[in-house]
Amino acid sequence: MTSIQQNIEQITSQIEAIKQKCHRTQDTVQLLAVSKTKPVDAILEAANAGQRAFGENYVQEGTEKVAYFASHHPELELEWHFIGPIQSNKSRYVAENFHWVHSVNKAKLAQRLNDQRPEGLPPLQVLIQVNTSGETSKSGINDNEIFSLAELISSLPNLTLRGLMSIPAQTSNYEEQLSAFGELANLQQTLKNRFSNQQIDTLSMGMSGDMQAAIESGTTMVRIGTAIFGQRDYSNKQ
Template sequence: MSGIQERLQAVENAIVAACAEARRPAGGVKLLAVSKTFGPDAVLAAAEAGQRAFGENYVQEGVDKIAALKDRGPQFALEWHFIGPIQSNKTRPIAEHFDWVHTVEREKIAVRLSEQRPAALGPLNVCVQVNISGEASKSGAAPEEVEALAEAVARQPNLRLRGLMAIPEPADDFALQRAPFAAMRELFERLREKFGPGFDTLSMGMSADMRAAVLEGATIVRVGSAIFGARTYHK
């Protein structure tokens, strides 16, 4: 078993333990392996261990990786999530190659993604990004703007509104980690009453705060370094 496969198993075990602590079914939390800056071989090693969903932050790197791995056969049918900032001039390759987008923060981006989504691929799954900690340096809509943005996403014919995503301000204290995740859960539950059962995704929690996120209701956790190791290069 490779180092990636061993670390992947450890992360999966941690998710199961956190779900047990939260009295939630382990199958209710999906692991998104964040493969940014790692090549196709690293993704393939995780895929060989059963991982299917991968997150990319950089458009061209993600598109190249998708192309390199697309002909591996049905046993390696991978699901690709875009989780980085979205520039207006990069919406087309995202719409054409990815299955999910977690980082929609403006109506203009939602409109462009819908217009550029190939009909043959079906609707693009979308999460609205929330700046839950109010950090000036962070992307995402302010909590009071999220409902209107979610409505705009839901109106787009080639998008499927799935839920919310957040990257809270880092904190070492466990209680401080939980607080923004609890606020996200409350916002998510309120909007789910409006948008219905298809609004089913709360994407939050990374390597350092995954347990806190699961305890507060995360349905997708985005984990990179705990699976792939330290980043080997930066863009």
């Protein structure tokens, strides 16, 4: 058994235990393995352990990994999520290669992703990134901008609106974590109510340090990286 496999099994067990504690036994919480800066060998180990959804932050690095697995291991049928900020001049690569985008925060970006999605591919699954903490260093839109952007995304044929994503301010205070995640969960419910004709079923929030609060607050997808793959090397990030 590989250490990556052990890590995935441990995290999966933790997720199930937290779900039971929070009485969410019938709900799904998907594990998204954040593989940024990690080599394809590490991703392959995770895939061989049963992990299928992977998150990438850097466009060039991510598209190279997508191409590698499409060429060398198409039988794995991996699901690729882009979770980082997207520069306008790189949006085409995201539109052409990824299945999901968690970081849509502008109308212009949504329009570009729609227009650049290749014919023949299914719609790109989209989450709106919300800045719940108000930090200027964080990407994401304000609460009052969510619904106009959701309206646009819902009208674009090559995008499917699936929900919201956020990266709250880091804190070890559990009540503060619950407050930030609860705010996003409330926004998600309002979004579902306003766009009841859309498949809004995904709430991407929670990482290693705040996973329990995120699950208690209703997340459907937790983004876990270091706890699966170990410490990162950012020296060659692109």
